Amino acid sequence: MKIGFQLRTTAGQARRACGLLSFVFLASSLGLIAEGSGSISGTISDSTGAAIPSVTVTATQTKTGSRMVVESNDSGAVFPTLPPAEYSIATPETGVQGYLQNGIVLLANRAASVNITLNLVPGANHKSGLRSAWH
Numbered sequence: 001m002k003i004g005f006q007l008r009t010t011a012g013q014a015r016r017a018c019g020l021l022s023f024v025f026l027a028s029s030l031g032l033i034a035e036g037s038g039s040i041s042g043t044i045s046d047s048t049g050a051a052i053p054s055v056t057v058t059a060t061q062t063k064t065g066s067r068m069v070v071e072s073n074d075s076g077a078v079f080p081t082l083p084p085a086e087y088s089i090a091t092p093e094t095g096v097q098g099y100l101q102n103g104i105v106l107l108a109n110r111a112a113s114v115n116i117t118l119n120l121v122p123g124a125n126h127k128s129g130l131r132s133a134w135h
Helices: 011-029
Strands: 038-042 044-046 056-061 067-071 077-082 085-091 099-106 111-113 116-118
Touching (some): 099 116
Parallel strands (some): 044 116
16 A cells, blocks of 8 residues: 655746745845834933933944934933844033943844943033933
């Protein structure tokens, strides 16, 4: 007794199947198929742990150079929807020491946390407080 089955396909069906698979592989490699986004968030504080609002924070996608800029509040800064990639996070030097962190790998449907501590720049004018140093 022989057990088995026979798969019958036509040349047209085989071509369509190959074409569909080729499209799926090409679309996924070009990023055309939607994948989940991720987020980066964290606090921004001084060396005493006090929150620093109104800080401009930039997330730069390492491979493409595309940037997203947000301004922090008393709770920190949030980049809510970023495509999965490697990023750097930076703040400017305005009355405090700037900040740069490279190599932040963001995965789809994941959240990364980057807590930033900024230090006062010696000799800078801080009479009006840190908040105004960021405007």
